[in-house]
Amino acid sequence: xxxxxxxxxxxSWRKKLHKYQGIEPGDVEEFEDxxxxxxxxxxxxxxxxxxxxxxxxxxDWSNLRxxxxxxxxxxxxxxxxxxxxFKNFLKVSFRSxxxxxxxxxxxxxxLVLGLTSVFGISIYVANELSYDRFHxxxxxxxxxxxxxxxxxxxxxxxxxxxxxxxTVGTSLSGIRRVTRLREAGDVLMEVGEHRFxxxxxxxxxxxxxxxxxxxxxxxxSTTALSEPNTIVLTEAMxxxxxxNDNPIGQVIQFHGDRRLKVTGILEExxxxxxxSFEYLISFDSxxxxxxxxxxxxxxxxVGFLTYFQLEENADxxxxxxxxxxxxxxxxxxxxxxxxxxxxxxxxxxYLHSNHLGxxxxxxxxxxxxxxxxxxxxxxxxxxxIASFNYLNITLVSFQTRFKELxxxxxxxxxxxxxxxxxxxxxxxxxxxxxxxxLVLAFTLLKWxxxxxxxxxxxxxxxxxxxxxxxxxxxVLLGLIIGIASGSSLIQSKLLELLKGKLQVKGRQGxxxxxxLFFQFFISAGLIMLSIIVGRQLNFMSEKSLGxxxxxxxxxxxxxxxxxxxFDQMQAMFSENPAILSSSRSNHVxxxxxxxxxxxxxxxxxxxxxQTAYFQVGYDFPEVVGLNLVQGRFxxxxxAGDSTDAVIINxxxxxxxxxxxLNRDKVYFTRxxxxxxxxxxxxxHFRSLHHQITPLALVMPFTNPKYMIxxxxxxxxxxxxxxxEDNWEELNQGKSKLEMSFLDDVLAAQYEKDQYxxxxxxxxxxxxxxxxxxxLWGLTSIAINLKLKQISIxxxxxxxxxxxxxxxxxTFLIAALVGTLLAWPVxxxxxxxxxxxxxxxFNPGLVVFIQSxxxxxxxxxxxxxxxFFKIVATNPVRILQNDD
Amino acid sequence: xLGKELVGASTIPLILTILLEGENYxxxxxxxxxxxxxxxLQWTDAMLYPVLGRMHRDGLIxxxxxxxxxxxxxxxxxxxxxxxxxxxAKKEDxxxxxxxxxxxxxxxxxx
Numbered sequence: 001x002x003x004x005x006x007x008x009x010x011x012s013w014r015k016k017l018h019k020y021q022g023i024e025p026g027d028v029e030e031f032e033d034x035x036x037x038x039x040x041x042x043x044x045x046x047x048x049x050x051x052x053x054x055x056x057x058x059x060d061w062s063n064l065r066x067x068x069x070x071x072x073x074x075x076x077x078x079x080x081x082x083x084x085x086f087k088n089f090l091k092v093s094f095r096s097x098x099x100x101x102x103x104x105x106x107x108x109x110x111l112v113l114g115l116t117s118v119f120g121i122s123i124y125v126a127n128e129l130s131y132d133r134f135h136x137x138x139x140x141x142x143x144x145x146x147x148x149x150x151x152x153x154x155x156x157x158x159x160x161x162x163x164x165x166x167t168v169g170t171s172l173s174g175i176r177r178v179t180r181l182r183e184a185g186d187v188l189m190e191v192g193e194h195r196f197x198x199x200x201x202x203x204x205x206x207x208x209x210x211x212x213x214x215x216x217x218x219x220x221s222t223t224a225l226s227e228p229n230t231i232v233l234t235e236a237m238x239x240x241x242x243x244n245d246n247p248i249g250q251v252i253q254f255h256g257d258r259r260l261k262v263t264g265i266l267e268e269x270x271x272x273x274x275x276s277f278e279y280l281i282s283f284d285s286x287x288x289x290x291x292x293x294x295x296x297x298x299x300x301x302v303g304f305l306t307y308f309q310l311e312e313n314a315d316x317x318x319x320x321x322x323x324x325x326x327x328x329x330x331x332x333x334x335x336x337x338x339x340x341x342x343x344x345x346x347x348x349x350y351l352h353s354n355h356l357g358x359x360x361x362x363x364x365x366x367x368x369x370x371x372x373x374x375x376x377x378x379x380x381x382x383x384x385i386a387s388f389n390y391l392n393i394t395l396v397s398f399q400t401r402f403k404e405l406x407x408x409x410x411x412x413x414x415x416x417x418x419x420x421x422x423x424x425x426x427x428x429x430x431x432x433x434x435x436x437x438l439v440l441a442f443t444l445l446k447w448x449x450x451x452x453x454x455x456x457x458x459x460x461x462x463x464x465x466x467x468x469x470x471x472x473x474x475v476l477l478g479l480i481i482g483i484a485s486g487s488s489l490i491q492s493k494l495l496e497l498l499k500g501k502l503q504v505k506g507r508q509g510x511x512x513x514x515x516l517f518f519q520f521f522i523s524a525g526l527i528m529l530s531i532i533v534g535r536q537l538n539f540m541s542e543k544s545l546g547x548x549x550x551x552x553x554x555x556x557x558x559x560x561x562x563x564x565x566f567d568q569m570q571a572m573f574s575e576n577p578a579i580l581s582s583s584r585s586n587h588v589x590x591x592x593x594x595x596x597x598x599x600x601x602x603x604x605x606x607x608x609x610q611t612a613y614f615q616v617g618y619d620f621p622e623v624v625g626l627n628l629v630q631g632r633f634x635x636x637x638x639a640g641d642s643t644d645a646v647i648i649n650x651x652x653x654x655x656x657x658x659x660x661l662n663r664d665k666v667y668f669t670r671x672x673x674x675x676x677x678x679x680x681x682x683x684h685f686r687s688l689h690h691q692i693t694p695l696a697l698v699m700p701f702t703n704p705k706y707m708i709x710x711x712x713x714x715x716x717x718x719x720x721x722x723x724e725d726n727w728e729e730l731n732q733g734k735s736k737l738e739m740s741f742l743d744d745v746l747a748a749q750y751e752k753d754q755y756x757x758x759x760x761x762x763x764x765x766x767x768x769x770x771x772x773x774x775l776w777g778l779t780s781i782a783i784n785l786k787l788k789q790i791s792i793x794x795x796x797x798x799x800x801x802x803x804x805x806x807x808x809x810t811f812l813i814a815a816l817v818g819t820l821l822a823w824p825v826x827x828x829x830x831x832x833x834x835x836x837x838x839x840x841f842n843p844g845l846v847v848f849i850q851s852x853x854x855x856x857x858x859x860x861x862x863x864x865x866x867f868f869k870i871v872a873t874n875p876v877r878i879l880q881n882d883d
Numbered sequence: 884x885l886g887k888e889l890v891g892a893s894t895i896p897l898i899l900t901i902l903l904e905g906e907n908y909x910x911x912x913x914x915x916x917x918x919x920x921x922x923x924l925q926w927t928d929a930m931l932y933p934v935l936g937r938m939h940r941d942g943l944i945x946x947x948x949x950x951x952x953x954x955x956x957x958x959x960x961x962x963x964x965x966x967x968x969x970x971x972a973k974k975e976d977x978x979x980x981x982x983x984x985x986x987x988x989x990x991x992x993x994x
Binding site: 029031032034036037061063064070071073 | 933934
């Protein structure tokens with residue numbers, strides 16, 4: 001019997017321990033230490049080594065199976081959470097991202113662009129939604145919007161007669177405050193020697209500063225606007241007028257002979273307010289201009305913004321009914337068949353006012369919620385494309401990662417671990433992309449869109465939201481990849497995976513192609529959309545408007561000064577060879593028009609039609625090139641023309657039932673009969689968003705704001721400076737004249753459409769770029785995987801183009817199907833947008849063909865770059881390298 | 884000998900209490916328990932280790948390796964702040980049980 005060797009026995013015991021799952025190398029060390037201690041103790045009690053060893057093993061270590069089970073239980077729940085494992089995942093992730101850097105960067109760039117779009121647009125949307133939310137009483141403030149009904153249609157108007165507010169006051173229960181605003185228009189202000197023309201201000205009731213939260217830096221909100229001839233200024237304007245002197249109590253010369261006392265200084269007026277202003281004059285200072293057809297007790301003059309602040313639990317419907325009754329009881333001479341007063345909540349004004357006839361003014365901002373949400377949708381579509389890229393490229397590149405994943409699986413990585421690894425990788429990519437995008441979006445917005453106050457919108461909440469989005473995205477991407485690839489991984493045979501022979505087909509194949517199809521679907525859709533928007537803008541700029549849009553110059557100035565100097569200006573212009581003719585008007589197709597009612601003399605009042613009207617000078621129709629259908633234009637040789645004559649457009653003639661002019665008498669105002677002397681061909685006196693409605697041209701009864709000149713010259717600069725000199729000579733520097741070309745004035749009406757178009761174009765290019773990146777990546781992987789096949793084909797004499805065609809077939813089919821299916825969807829979407837233009841083109845087959853061509857060319861170019869890779873492949877080297 | 888459930892419930896507070904005196908290793912821990920219970924509380928030695936593993940997972944203890952003069956490696960355990968907190972909580976639980984039984988059975992333990 002050989003001698004017992006304790007060391008050997010312990011070594012073999014150690015080996016046995018290793019077999020138990022759950023017992024790790026460290027545990028074995030620890031157990032050995034314990035075992036040796038126990039044996040040493042028995043040796044001291046004079047046991048032999050052999051006896052001691054067996055006794056200890058039997059007594060303490062007989063239940064190793066139990067112990068290992070306990071260990072497994074103790075560790076299992078923590079395995080994929082523990083830090084060291086996490087570090088390992090991270091290391092593997094970085095390694096695999098770096099090894100496949102080309103595809104990783106495609107993923108990264110795509111995601112960065114997509115996320116930047118989403119973040120940027122989200123900030124924009126947040127800004128749009130933040131309008132008018134800064135007022136403390138915001139929930140209680142409502143604007144009066146009147147609904148006027150007529151036989152010929154109905155009209156929502158956000159203005160009320162001046163008498164409504166003082167008549168109602170706070171007498172109705174439920175009303176806490178009421179305030180009126182009247183746009184001040186262009187006014188001349190003088191301080192000492194300095195003259196300023198100010199155009200951004202209101203006359204405001206004294207309650208205005210208490211109802212709305214526009215805090216005063218100095219002065220008393222409750223009394224600042226309660227006296228006549230008082231004014232409240234913004235800090236910037238006070239600085240401009242008085243420098244560093246204390247502005248409170250100073251006097252501003254107003255309209256020449258009036259004096260306004262400064263009683264308050266406003267803190268900065270926030271940009272996200274639906275009205276903005278630089279000064280407020282107390283409403284009691286308002287004097288109705290000469291020639292107006294009404295005064296401040298009028299119920300027929302719809303020209304005053306009126307806001308009610310309601311009690312907290314006020315019954316809005318009931319108040320609307322009561323206000324309607326009051327309105328009707330006073331407004332007895334109305335030409336409308338029905339009037340309804342409605343109360344529009346303050347926070348709805350900015351995004352929900354498109355149905356309203358907008359008051360003529362540059363001080364009111366509105367946007368349509370459709371535009372806002374469509375932009376948001378487009379941004380998310382781009383993120384979709386980027387995500388599809390990510391999924392596609394990651395999934396397809398698994399075919400090149402099978403070896404690694406197979407080995408991991410052999411090494412005992414469970415399905416859970418593999419999926420965790422994949423999710424973690426998508427986490428990494430998404431978060432790196434997210435961080436870059438956040439910075440990019442903020443910088444771009446700050447740099448490009450000065451009007452959005454990024455800092456005021458972007459708070460902790462926004463950042464958290466952004467991170468939430470990133471988290472959602474990364475988990476989603478990781479899970480989809482995990483499920484799509486994991487399932488096929490688990491089911492596939494490891495050995496074949498290791499040999500790299502298994503091709504993942506079936507479910508994952510379908511998945512890949514449906515992704516590809518979606519990308520083409522979205523890209524083609526965006527291409528169509530930008531073509532349609534572009535063509536509509538083109539259509540508008542080329543459409544005949546019924547008047548000359550070129551060769552006309554618009555002069556805008558202070559009404560009184562223009563009126564004073566009009567005759568002399570005209571005389572000077574007639575000596576200027578560059579100026580062919582000139583006239584004046586209170587509208588120049590800039591989007592505005594005054595409104596009135598019109599009826600044949602012997603018609604009952606309630607049959608009146610609603611008509612827009614321009615007050616125009618003698619030669620206006622000739623200057624702008626209107627076409628006369630019947631009758632004549634105004635003539636200075638016929639005495640009554642300046643007061644009793646009216647020219648109407650064809651639409652008005654039709655509404656009045658006039659077919660042949662026969663000295664028809666009409667009522668244009670309530671107190672005077674007029675004769676229809678001419679009918680002009682319909683022209684687009686407002687933007688192409690609007691249908692042509694009845695229009696009347698009358699001679700001025702107030703002071704028009706514009707002069708309009710027809711010119712023909714090769715030397716524009718000297719013509720403009722001559723006009724300026726003439727004005728200086730006559731007006732003696734009292735106020736400035738603003739000059740603009742009519743086509744610029746017209747273009748300003750489509751500014752929003754232009755803006756939308758440029759945004760859609762940018763997004764389309766982004767989408768196409770990302771989709772191309774993805775396409776490029778996919779073909780590249782496909783070619784890499786098929787290099788062997790390609791090489792054999794090459795050896796057998798196949799041309800590179802055949803091979804490319806073979807690979808490109810799939811893509812071409814996806815492109816074709818995507819484009820085909822995008823067409824009806826885009827037609828439906830664009831129909832809505834186009835219908836907000838009364839005059840629009842109809843997207844036909846041409847747009848579709850154009851889009852197909854663009855898609856074909858772009859994807860063709862992308863595929864073509866791969867062509868060289870195939871040409872450059874040396875078949876011998878590839879085939880040599882058979883493992 | 885104590886029942887299985889009671890051993891299970893008392894193990895963690897016992898180990899934490901012992902570690903309160905200073906860091907220690909597995910063999911000594913078992914020895915101390917045996918001594919302080921007069922042999923009435925006895926673990927199968929091997930079963931201590933999964934418990935230590937679980938306590939480490941939960942952050943109640945931490946460990947370090949030390950190489951002894953004879954080349955053997957020994958794993959020393961030490962109580963953590965989290966472990967101290969847990970022990971305080973367990974102490975309260977046990978003293979409630981203790982006081983309850985003292986009262987009901989008229990025993991006179993002072994703690």
